[in-house]
Amino acid sequence: MLGDKKVTFSGVQPSGNLTIGNYLGALRNFSKYSEEFQTFYCVVDMHAITVRQIPAELRRRTYETLALYIACGLDPEKNCLYVQSHVPAHAELSWILNCYTMFGELGRMTQFKDKSAKHADNINAGLFTYPTLMAADILLYQTDVVPVGIDQKQHVELARNIANRFNQAYSETFTVPEPIIEKSGMKIMSLADPTKKMSKSDENTNAVVYILDDKDTIIRKFKRAVTDSDTEIRYAESKDGINNLMSIYSCFTGKSFGEIEAEFAGRGYGDFKLAVGEACADALAPVQAKYNELLSDKAYLENVMKNGAEQASYFARKTLTKVKKKIGFVI
Numbered sequence: 001m002l003g004d005k006k007v008t009f010s011g012v013q014p015s016g017n018l019t020i021g022n023y024l025g026a027l028r029n030f031s032k033y034s035e036e037f038q039t040f041y042c043v044v045d046m047h048a049i050t051v052r053q054i055p056a057e058l059r060r061r062t063y064e065t066l067a068l069y070i071a072c073g074l075d076p077e078k079n080c081l082y083v084q085s086h087v088p089a090h091a092e093l094s095w096i097l098n099c100y101t102m103f104g105e106l107g108r109m110t111q112f113k114d115k116s117a118k119h120a121d122n123i124n125a126g127l128f129t130y131p132t133l134m135a136a137d138i139l140l141y142q143t144d145v146v147p148v149g150i151d152q153k154q155h156v157e158l159a160r161n162i163a164n165r166f167n168q169a170y171s172e173t174f175t176v177p178e179p180i181i182e183k184s185g186m187k188i189m190s191l192a193d194p195t196k197k198m199s200k201s202d203e204n205t206n207a208v209v210y211i212l213d214d215k216d217t218i219i220r221k222f223k224r225a226v227t228d229s230d231t232e233i234r235y236a237e238s239k240d241g242i243n244n245l246m247s248i249y250s251c252f253t254g255k256s257f258g259e260i261e262a263e264f265a266g267r268g269y270g271d272f273k274l275a276v277g278e279a280c281a282d283a284l285a286p287v288q289a290k291y292n293e294l295l296s297d298k299a300y301l302e303n304v305m306k307n308g309a310e311q312a313s314y315f316a317r318k319t320l321t322k323v324k325k326k327i328g329f330v331i
């Protein structure tokens with residue numbers, strides 16, 4: 001809690017083209033918190049450097065991610081939008097929390113295991129302590145709820161454990177955050193291999209639909225989506241491809257699986273794939289238009305970042321000072 005409002009915090013990495021999985025599971029839902037909660041949405045550039053980045057691209061994507069936040073409906077007047085590295089308190093608290101996080105806990109994080117398998121030549125300490133930085137992000141703002149995709153739930157649980165551990169050692173200091181996993185945050189799967197999560201870094205670009213793909217590309221990708229040799233559009237255990245397309249269609253149109261089955265009864269996969277592609281492209285069109293408009297005004301984006309960082313710093317410093325006092329630093 002900050003003042004009389006509950007707090008929401010979430011972060012998005014500026015590390016690649018975001019997918020419809022990021023959109024449906026996270027970005028799209030962020031704006032609904034603006035009225036009721038005090039909201040912080042951060043572009044987490046410090047998390048991004050746990051894997052190698054091309055500097056010019058990282059910089060460009062930082063602007064792009066901020067623009068995307070706004071294009072997805074986050075009004076900078078109502079939400080604190082900022083860049084993680086602009087608020088040094090994240091790095092400071094992260095170091096402190098590292099000393100309250102166990103080696104074994106970090107070793108159990110599935111994202112660490114996945115990423116270190118994928119980047120075997122660069123298993124750096126930052127990749128290992130990535131979840132502690134994420135805990136610092138969340139705990140600095142006395143966050144009550146953290147809207148995330150299901151893949152980040154384990155990290156939020158670690159943040160809870162760290163908060164509880166610290167509170168027990170030094171008296172109540174941090175709000176213990178709750179993860180909120182959106183229904184539409186159900187995993188959106190790859191179009192090429194629907195047993196695998198859709199990933200922005202997939203080498204097969206047909207497997208992934210990006211938020212910024214144009215309409216023709218979106219429709220082409222859905223047309224090529226891997227399905228099965230059956231012909232019926234229905235949700236069933238053995239039909240990963242169709243299940244995934246039904247989930248995506250449901251997320252974009254708000255229709256239930258029952259309604260979708262009725263709508264496509266007696267129709268083929270071709271028709272259905274086209275409908276999914278069109279629903280997706282139509283939903284993304286206004287986001288893309290706004291995004292392009294914002295990116296042409298860098299000064300505006302810089303102003304948003306600056307104001308956001310000032311506002312975030314104010315709250316972050318309060319928590320950080322409290323923490324430093326409790327652990328015995330001279331301040």
Ligand code: TRP
Binds near residue numbers: 013047134137
């Ligand atoms: N790790 C998150 C992801 O990759 C991004 C993130 C960083 C985040 N800090 C956060 C999400 C704090 C929620 C809260 O998706």
